[in-house]
Amino acid sequence: MKRIYALAFLSALFLSAAIFSCSKEDKNPVSGDEGQTVALAAVKVNTDALYDDVSMEVLQVNTDAGLSAQPTSVNACATITVSSTDPAIWPKTVTIDYGTAGCTGVNGFVRKGKIIYTLSKKLINTGAVLNVTFDNYNVNGYKLEGTYTITNNGSANGLNVSVQLVGGVVTYPAGNSYTKETNTTWVQTAGQGTLTALDDEYDVSGNGTVSSSGNKLTATSKGNLHRTVVCPNTVSGILDLTYNNIAGTLDFGSGTCDKSALLTVAGKQYTVTLP
DSSP states (O other): OHHHHHHHHHHHHHHGGGOOEEEOSOOSOOOHHHHHHHHHHHHHHHHHHHHHHHHHHHHHHHHHTTSSSSOOOOOSSSEEEEEOOOTTOOSEEEEEEOOSSOEEOTTSOEEEEEEEEEESSOTTSTTOEEEEEEEEEEETTEEEEEEEEEEEOOOSSSOEEEEEEEEEEEEOTTSOEEEEEEEEEEEEEEOTTSSOSTTOEEEEEEEEEEEETTEEEEEEEEEEEEEETTOSSOOEEEEEEEETTEEEEEEEEESOOOSEEEEEETTEEEEEEOO
């Protein structure tokens, strides 16, 4: 079960990448398609982090409710309802209700509304499918919508899950909104034989889109992105980015845990700073 906890821990770490800033040697403002590519790249990182936090909440509650393994402490911040409670009856529906006033989690994020998910069987079983929907749900003022699905692909050598977002919509506190879809696979590459999650590492591959007002950015992993539990940011790998006729890349480096990545758009380079 450390594998399930590890993915939740990774999601918590990746949410720390929600602040995204760019700088470059050329101080002239970026505009046109080039500027839109840079802006949507920032939205891509932000919104990925918000949905990663949903994974963290769902996987933790799933374990707390005894649907993955033995129950631990139930989340005291939210009201959790499981139907049916009969262990022989599947699928099950779980509602995580954070209320309307705001519920502050252990990582300091304030959540409101409901996350509702159905689970076909215990998530540790091969073929288990967990489908997430939202009821007026927001975190730190960002409203999330869509259907978010986690599927256990099964593996004899660590965690292997597919994560898909369909019909995603993120509405920012200022009122601007973005639609997005993602389809990724997480494969564990290290730490399978130990009890601690701190030595776990993952290869992540797949693609996703983010769009607003007819402007659409597509991001596809060039090979695998590599992530480790002990580092809050992706440590290596490249995302290929496409917006209209503009192509770019986001390069996370060669394996060092640091706070920067290199965004290249239309032959110009920008330093992406992650906290």
